[in-house]
Amino acid sequence: MLEDLAALGSGFAVALQPQNIALMVAGIVLGVLIGVLPGLGGANGIAILLPLTFALPPVSAIILLSCIYWGALFGGAITSVLFNIPGEPWSVATTFDGYPMAQQGKAGEALTAAFTSSFVGALVAVVMITFLAPLVAEFALKFGPPEFFAVMFLSFACFVGLSRGSPFKAVAAMMFGFILAGVGMDGVTGQMRMTFGSIELMRGIDFLVVVIGLFGLSEILVSIEEGLRFKGQRAVITLKTVLRTWAELPRHWWLFIRSSVIGCWMGITPAGATPASFMSYGVARRMSKDPNGFGKGKVEGVVAPETAAHAAGTSALLPMLSLGVPGSPTAAVLLGGLIMWGLQPGPMLFVEQKDFVWGLIASMYLGNVVGLVIVLACVPWFAAILRVPFSIIAAVILMVCAIGAYTVNSSEFDIVLMLVFGVIGYVMKKLDYPLAPLVLALVLGDRTEEAFRQSLLLSEGSMGVFFSNWLVGGIMTAGLAVLFYPLIGRVLRALSPRAAAA
Amino acid sequence: MTTLARRQLFAATGASVIAAPALAPQAAAQRAWEPARPVQFIVPAGTGGGADQMARVIQGIVSKHSLMRQPLMVVNKAGGAGAEGFLEVKNARANPHYIIISLSNIFTTPLSTGVPFSWRDLTPVKMLALDEFVLWVNAQSPWTTLRQFVEAARAGRLRMGGTGSRQEDQIITVAIQRATGATFTYVPFRGGGEVATQLVGRHIDATVNNPIEAVTHWRSGTLRPLCVFDARRLPGEGRVTETMGWQDIPTCREAGLDVEYLMMRAIFMAPGVQPAQAEYFRTLLARVMETPEWRDLMAQGAFNTTTMTGDPFRTWLEREEQRHRSLMQEAGFLAQ
Amino acid sequence: MSATHPELIGTVATAERGPSLRAMEIATAVLLMAAGGIAMADSVRVGMGWGADGPLSGTFPFWLGVILVLASLGNLVSALRMRAKPGSFATLGQLRLVATVLAPTAAYVALIPFGGIYVTSAVLIAFFMIRFGEFRWRSAVPAGLAASLLAFMTFEQWFLVPLPKGPVETFLGF
Structure with a gap:
């Protein structure tokens, strides 16, 4: 342990060289830009800059690239809050309360809360990586398909039953999401499902394309009904807003801790940042004293998903380094970079390339601090975008939506799909169909099904595999308990007449 | 309009080159081609x-x-x-x-x-x-040679992990089945890295990963190669682990399994x-x-x-x- | 039930004309039922049921389709029951506003494969500025071009992400 701390110390010494600090700032700024533009993911930025980094020493190169990653994580929240367009998949849950806050003129508060939460989540995850890396890597190995399915099941269980209004509509929306997720090639048998001979559909329906239409485009349509302008544009936001929000945030310390734990757990398992954000949002709402305030602009609804997403995004780098398994496309491209620098990701990296590993971990600390300072300083600017006249900003948003939809798969068909989902989203919003279950099912649906079927292949068809050891059995039991808790509670209340009378 | 004209021009020169490949000056001019965009x-x-x-x-x-x-x-x-x-x-x-x-x-x-x-x-x-493709098993498994592995596979269904469905990994698995008479349960995953980790965690019994996908686990002593699906042994001097190098892995044919795939x-x-x-x-x-x-x-x-x-x-x-x-x-x- | 508040329905009909909420509810429920039906039909084609090693490809989509049809049936019944409930999906005025944005957007999306994304975006931005913002040609056209140029530099030059290009870009040699 002491040895590790000394190694971390020398890592800081490397990361604090002026050249590396400059690279950090450049990386964060670029990353924020990439995170803001939907469709242009961290993977793009890193892939493009990768060749430029060959002239740098590996530690400097990884500092630059991982800072792009942090910047993209921060940046994803900006468009979610301001325009209801999630820049990255893991910021979808941030729109649920972040956008209503912006409509109420509290864009500055929402952005400050989002950035600060990101920072806290990432910091907790980095601390965990620093002290528990070997242990955590060991734990990640315990996750086979049944365990993975159990985690997915738990995410769904946390989220189901949250929506207000007609349960039929919630079920219909969720099933529609699942069916959309099933379009394309079935990963287990290689058969085509619901593609009807179309090459475009064989690729499957991408989550980001749907979300850009369903959230971003449909929001423009809904907001113009009330005249050609956006709500909340009158708010004046200065750096004082940042300080005021900060004074409020410590009250939510328990929420921060809980969300960080959920995020770290989901990052290691490795389910990833997107399910982590949904799960954390669901748990926050269930445990809140005022669950009905969620979705209407509650700061907790921003804190919970952002903290978890970043804790997950950060801790997901651990399986990449220690096992050589990329947790995300971005991590996959980083993995390619490691190979180009002559480093071999995997268990031996921690043994043979100590300087590199600790330099990277040190840059995680510093990169997040630098990132937080930069994005917070820019909050008034970001919020000022809302004051641009509707006639300009609406067209620019439409262009950004089209570009975002296209870049996901370099396909013009996806732009059309985005438009169609924009109209679907408009109709669904007007008729009070909840969009969150649809999105959740779409983003997790195919991987959940895949894990379920892989598990059954491994067990030769026996369902007992989901309770075959303490780990998978424990998660499944937790999932079932969360799922049926409201029902059990109702039954218990009904059975005790005294409580009902009181 | 301009693009159309230009494309036709391209097509026309292309056709003339095919029609008259012997024209030396034209060929020389063509050699200087370079991407324009x-x-x-x-x-x-x-x-x-x-x-x-x-x-x-x-x-x-x-x-x-x-x-x-x-x-x-x-x-x-x-x-x-x-x-x-x-x-x-x-x-x-x-x-x-x-x-x-x-x-x-x-x-x-x-x-x-x-x-x-x-x-x-x-x-x-x-x-x-x-x-190349190599047959990998977990280092803690009892199988140190291909023969032991095949015997175990004949005795009971083993679980083979691989990348994708109806692609190379599954094709090799089917080829092994035909050559040995054993039956495997093929479980598809999304990528070679994931497959290797599943094998390290012992959720599956074997894989046919590419060397680059599994080498780091081999070096850390968690995976063991049994044979390589090529006519000759793998290139590469020196040792990869403390005791073995690429060239120490027998070919599957040497080990008694007539399957080759590259x-x-x-x-x-x-x-x-x-x-x-x-x-x-x-x-x-x-x-x-x-x-x-x-x-x-x-x-x-x-x-x-x-x-x-x-x-x-x-x-x-x-x-x-x-x-x-x-x-x-x-x-x-x-x-x- | 419907006879109890005739005056209310009367005022609604004059003040907020437009497609009724009920009609839209019914249409959506029917469309979702159709989606579920398509999923079921395709699943039968792929093969559904429980194979030797767990469910076949069509099993999950089939049952998801069944649930979707049942849930939509529930929505349909409650929509049919709300005969008495007044209200419209959106007023004609609102729909007209939505159409003024949706129609140019649809045209924009339709033209991208032919004109590329940069030229069409410049036109879209200039059009929006003139149509909705009462800007003049003199400011709207340069603004549209500037936005497109910025996007071009960002994607094509810096991030090397190729976007759809049309004859203009080809002419310029990109």
């Missing part, structure tokens, strides 16, 4: 896989050593098991600003999905290398491009392959460094296409 480098697979990694390394080498004046942009088109990427290039007839890296899915995808294309629809440029990593262009244009990329790739970075990649991944161009390459492609058809047919993987 950014070149799209299509990867018919997702980010992070073997083909994607190789494409990005090539992109990296090209920009690091300034081998091209125009940028090379890597674009992933993984839809329909890569069908999307192949169709895009197939439809970009005579457009010299597209290159595509191909893996075995150029043979398997049309057969398993029924999407109409074949390597004949593209212009073969150069085969860069052949990727996966090509090759570059193709759109159909109908001029010979000089294909020649430009052939020269470019030859220069890429001379760089130390490329040699590092080859050594790390224990690639079979066979390269081919021209007629031998076409003959090889024809033979492999036939072989894949019969392998897939016997396995029942053809699209209905």
